[in-house]
Amino acid sequence: MPPLTAPTAPHDLENQIRGFLAAHDPHTTARLDFLRARFDAGLAWLHYPPGLGGQSLPRGLQPAAERAFAEAGAPDNDPRRIGIGLGMAAPTILAYGTDEQKQRWLRPLWCGEEVWCQLFSEPGAGSDLAALATRAVRDSGDWVVNGQKVWTSMAHEARWAILVARTDPDVPKHQGLTYFVLDMTTPGVEVRPLRQLTGEAEFNEVFLTDVRIPDAHRLGAVGDGWRVAQTTLMNERVAIGGGATPREGGMIGMLAETWRTRPEVRDPASHDRLMQLWVAGEAARLTGQRLSAQLAAGQPGPEGSAAKYAFATLNQQVSGLELDLLGEEGLRYDDWTMRRPDTVDFVGRSPGYRYLRSKGNSIEGGTSEILLNIIAERVLGLPGEIRADKDVPWKDLPR
Amino acid sequence: MSDELLYSEPEEDLRAAVADLLATRAPWSAVLARTGTSEPYDADLWKALGAGIGAAGLVVPESLGGAGASLREAAVVAEELGKAVAPVPFLGNLTATALLLALRESGAGDAADEHLRRIATGEQTAAVAIPFSTPPDWTTIGSLSVTPWPPSAEVHEARLTGRVTSVADALPADVLVVPADGSIYVVPASEARREPVTSLDMTRVLCDIEFDDTPAELLTIGYEPLRLALLAAAAVLASEQLGLAERCLDLTVEYVKTRRQFGRAVGSYQGLKHRLAQLWVQIAQARAVARHAASATGDEQAIAVAVAQAHCSTVAVQAAEECVQMHGGIGFTWEHPAHLYLKRAKSASLALGGPSRHRRRLAELVNLPPSAPTR
Numbered sequence: 001m002p003p004l005t006a007p008t009a010p011h012d013l014e015n016q017i018r019g020f021l022a023a024h025d026p027h028t029t030a031r032l033d034f035l036r037a038r039f040d041a042g043l044a045w046l047h048y049p050p051g052l053g054g055q056s057l058p059r060g061l062q063p064a065a066e067r068a069f070a071e072a073g074a075p076d077n078d079p080r081r082i083g084i085g086l087g088m089a090a091p092t093i094l095a096y097g098t099d100e101q102k103q104r105w106l107r108p109l110w111c112g113e114e115v116w117c118q119l120f121s122e123p124g125a126g127s128d129l130a131a132l133a134t135r136a137v138r139d140s141g142d143w144v145v146n147g148q149k150v151w152t153s154m155a156h157e158a159r160w161a162i163l164v165a166r167t168d169p170d171v172p173k174h175q176g177l178t179y180f181v182l183d184m185t186t187p188g189v190e191v192r193p194l195r196q197l198t199g200e201a202e203f204n205e206v207f208l209t210d211v212r213i214p215d216a217h218r219l220g221a222v223g224d225g226w227r228v229a230q231t232t233l234m235n236e237r238v239a240i241g242g243g244a245t246p247r248e249g250g251m252i253g254m255l256a257e258t259w260r261t262r263p264e265v266r267d268p269a270s271h272d273r274l275m276q277l278w279v280a281g282e283a284a285r286l287t288g289q290r291l292s293a294q295l296a297a298g299q300p301g302p303e304g305s306a307a308k309y310a311f312a313t314l315n316q317q318v319s320g321l322e323l324d325l326l327g328e329e330g331l332r333y334d335d336w337t338m339r340r341p342d343t344v345d346f347v348g349r350s351p352g353y354r355y356l357r358s359k360g361n362s363i364e365g366g367t368s369e370i371l372l373n374i375i376a377e378r379v380l381g382l383p384g385e386i387r388a389d390k391d392v393p394w395k396d397l398p399r
Numbered sequence: 400m401s402d403e404l405l406y407s408e409p410e411e412d413l414r415a416a417v418a419d420l421l422a423t424r425a426p427w428s429a430v431l432a433r434t435g436t437s438e439p440y441d442a443d444l445w446k447a448l449g450a451g452i453g454a455a456g457l458v459v460p461e462s463l464g465g466a467g468a469s470l471r472e473a474a475v476v477a478e479e480l481g482k483a484v485a486p487v488p489f490l491g492n493l494t495a496t497a498l499l500l501a502l503r504e505s506g507a508g509d510a511a512d513e514h515l516r517r518i519a520t521g522e523q524t525a526a527v528a529i530p531f532s533t534p535p536d537w538t539t540i541g542s543l544s545v546t547p548w549p550p551s552a553e554v555h556e557a558r559l560t561g562r563v564t565s566v567a568d569a570l571p572a573d574v575l576v577v578p579a580d581g582s583i584y585v586v587p588a589s590e591a592r593r594e595p596v597t598s599l600d601m602t603r604v605l606c607d608i609e610f611d612d613t614p615a616e617l618l619t620i621g622y623e624p625l626r627l628a629l630l631a632a633a634a635v636l637a638s639e640q641l642g643l644a645e646r647c648l649d650l651t652v653e654y655v656k657t658r659r660q661f662g663r664a665v666g667s668y669q670g671l672k673h674r675l676a677q678l679w680v681q682i683a684q685a686r687a688v689a690r691h692a693a694s695a696t697g698d699e700q701a702i703a704v705a706v707a708q709a710h711c712s713t714v715a716v717q718a719a720e721e722c723v724q725m726h727g728g729i730g731f732t733w734e735h736p737a738h739l740y741l742k743r744a745k746s747a748s749l750a751l752g753g754p755s756r757h758r759r760r761l762a763e764l765v766n767l768p769p770s771a772p773t774r
Contacts, residue, residue: 266770275758286687376672383667
C-alpha cells in the first residue's frame with residue numbers, strides 16, 4: 001500500500017503509481033478488484049479528496065496518471081460509458097452531498113459498477129432549463145415525482161439519475177427547484193427510446209409517474225436546485241474540453257483521407273474549402289491543446305466554453321463538404337435501423353451519418369446560440385438578455 | 400511539449416515592458432497625428448524600444464551582443480506592437496536579422512556578424528529590400544541586375560541596378576539586405592534612392608527603392624537563407640495580427656457596452672453579442688496557432704507558419720472590420736483609431752503571402768494536392 005502523503009511533484013506520483021502497480025498486477029488482478037483498489041489508494045481522480053478516490057492534487061496531473069496506468073496495461077473504468085456519472089453527477093455529489101451520500105455513490109460510480117444518467121431537459125424546457133415542469137411534492141419522509149424528461153442518454157442502462165424537479169410553483173422559476181438523486185429501478189419510472197434523425201436511438205424519454213424518492217436522496221437544500229444544477233452544467237462543459245488529439249485526429253482526418261485516396265472527387269473550388277477547414281481543424285486542435293496546458297499549469301482559461309462551439313461548427317462544415325465531394329455516393333445511406341448505441345461513433349458509419357449526427361452537436365449540451373450568449377456575457381461582460389419571466393411566479397408564466 | 404503554447408514568465412515580463420513603453424509613447428492619438436507628417440516612423444520610440452528595451456537585437460546571439468532570444472520573444476513584442484499599430488521598423492529589422500543569422504550558416508560569417516553586432520547595439524537598423532507581399536515560398540524574384548555577372552564567392556564587390564517596389568520598414572533603415580538575381584547583397588541605405596509610397600497602411604509606410612549601378616557587397620550565393628527569414632517574419636507577423644485583433648475586440652466590447660440606442664446598450668443585442676463572441680473564439684484560436692508558429696522548428700515550422708498566417712490574417716481583418724462596423728458612424732471617421740487598425744489588418748493580410756497563398760502552400764506540405772488540370 002503506497003503512503004497517503006500527497007505527492008508534490010509528478011515525480012512522486014509516478015513512484016506512487018509504480019508502487020501500486022507492483023502490489024496489484026493489472027494482468028492477474030480482476031478488473032473490478034483492480035479499480036476498487038485504485039480508488040481506495042487515492043489514485044482514481046487525483047483532484048478528489050483523500051478517502052474519496054483522490055489526494056486533492058491539481059487536475060493537471062490526471063493525464064499523466066492515466067498514461068502511466070494505460071502503459072502498464074491496467075483496466076480502465078470505461079470512461080465513455082460512465083461519462084455522465086464521472087463528468088456531471090460526481091462533481092455535484094462532491095460539492096453538495098452529505099458524507100453518507102458521497103460514501104454510498106462515488107466509489108461504484110468511478111469503478112463503473114453503477115451507470116448514471118441525467119434527468120434535466122424536458123419537452124418544454126430546453127435552453128430555458130429553469131422553466132422545467134416536473135413536480136416533486138413532499139409526502140411524509142418522501143418526495144412524489146410526476147413529469148416527463150427527455151434526451152436522456154444511458155437511461156436504459158442507468159442505476160441512478162440526477163434529477164431536477166419543481167418543488168415550489170409559487171415563486172419565480174429559478175427559486176422553486178430542488179435537486180435529487182433517483183434510483184432508476186423505482187416503480188413508476190418508464191424509459192422509452194427516443195429515435196433521432198439518424199435512425200438510431202442514443203437517447204430516451206423518461207416518464208415519471210408517482211415516483212417516490214426518499215428525502216435522504218436530495219442533494220442540497222429544498223429550493224436550491226438551480227444552484228446545484230449549475231455545478232453539474234459547468235462540469236459538463238469542462239468534460240467536453242478533452243485532451244490532446246493528433247493532427248487530423250477528428251472528422252477532418254476522414255475528409256483528408258477521402259481527398260488523398262480518391263483523386264476523382266477533387267475539384268478546384270472544393271480544394272480551397274478543404275484547406276480552410278483543415279486550417280480551422282488545426283486551429284481548434286491547438287486551442288484544445290493550449291487549454292489542457294493551461295489547466296495543467298493551474299491557469300484555467302475561459303477557452304473551454306469556446307471549444308464545444310468551435311467543434312460543433314467544424315464538424316458540420318466538414319461532414320457537409322464530405323458529402324459534396326462524394327456526389328453519387330453521398331446519395332446513399334448506410335443504415336436506418338433503430339439501433340441503441342452507448343456512444344456516438346462517427347468513424348464506423350457512413351458520411352451521410354456523420355452529416356446528420358453532427359447536426360446534434362450544435363444543439364446537445366447547450367445550443368451554439370446559448371454558448372455564444374455565455375461567452376458574450378461571462379467572458380466579454382456584455383449585458384444579459386432581457387428576461388421577461390425573471391420576477392414572475394413560475395405558475396403564472398405563459399406556457 | 401504543449402507548454403510551448405503558453406507564455407513563460409520572462410515573456411510576460413518582456414510584454415509588460417513593451418506595453419508600458421507603448422502606453423506612454425504611442426497612444427493612438429499620437430500614432431494618428433504622425434500619419435500626416437513627413438516622419439511616418441517614430442525614431443525616438445524605435446530607439447527606446449530597439450536599443451532601450453533591446454527589441455532590435457532580441458534574436459541576435461549573446462556572443463554578438465544580442466539578447467539571444469528566440470522567435471517566441473519576438474512574437475510577444477510583435478503582439479504589443481500590433482495592439483498599438485506602433486510605427487516602428489521592428490518587423491523589417493527582424494526579417495533582416497533572421498536573414499543575416501541564416502546566412503551566417505552559409506559561409507557569410509564575418510560580414511554578417513559585423514552587421515548583427517551593430518543591429519544588437521541599435522547602432523544600425525536593417526531591412527530586406529523585397530516587396531512586402533512576397534510569400535516565404537516565392538518562386539520568382541528579382542527585378543535587379545548585377546554586375547559583374549555571374550557572382551563569385553571570391554569577388555565581394557558588385558553593382559546593382561533596378562527597382563524594388565513596396566518595401567516595408569526600409570525608410571528608417573541604415574542598411575539594406577538585398578536579394579538580387581539569386582544572391583544576397585548588402586548595401587548602405589544611403590547609397591540607394593528610397594521614395595516613400597502612399598501606403599494603405601499609414602502606420603507601416605512602404606517605399607520603392609531605386610538602385611543605379613549602386614555598389615553592393617556580396618554576402619552569399621543562393622536564396623535559401625531568404626526563405627528561412629521570410630518564414631520567421633511570417634511567424635512573427637501572425638502574432639502582430641493576434642495583438643491587433645485583441646485590441647480591436649477590446650475597443651469594440653468597451654464601446655458597445657456604453658453606446659445606447661433604443662434605450663439599451665447596443666451590446667445587449669444578440670446581433671452584436673454573437674458576432675463578438677464568435678470573434679473571441681477565433682482570437683482564442685489565433686493565440687494557439689500563433690504561439691505554435693513562433694515555437695515550431697524544422698519541417699513543422701513551414702506547416703505551423705502556413706496555418707498561423709491563413710488563420711491570423713483572416714481573424715485580424717475580421718476583427719478590424721467588425722471594429723469599424725460596430726462603432727457605427729464614429730468608426731467611419733478619421734478621428735477614431737478604427738481605421739488605423741483596418742488599414743494595418745488588411746495590409747498585413749496581404750503581406751508575406753495572403754491567406755489563400757498560405758493555404759495552397761499548406762496543401763503541398765500536408766499532401767492534399769489540388770485537382771489535376773482537366774484535359
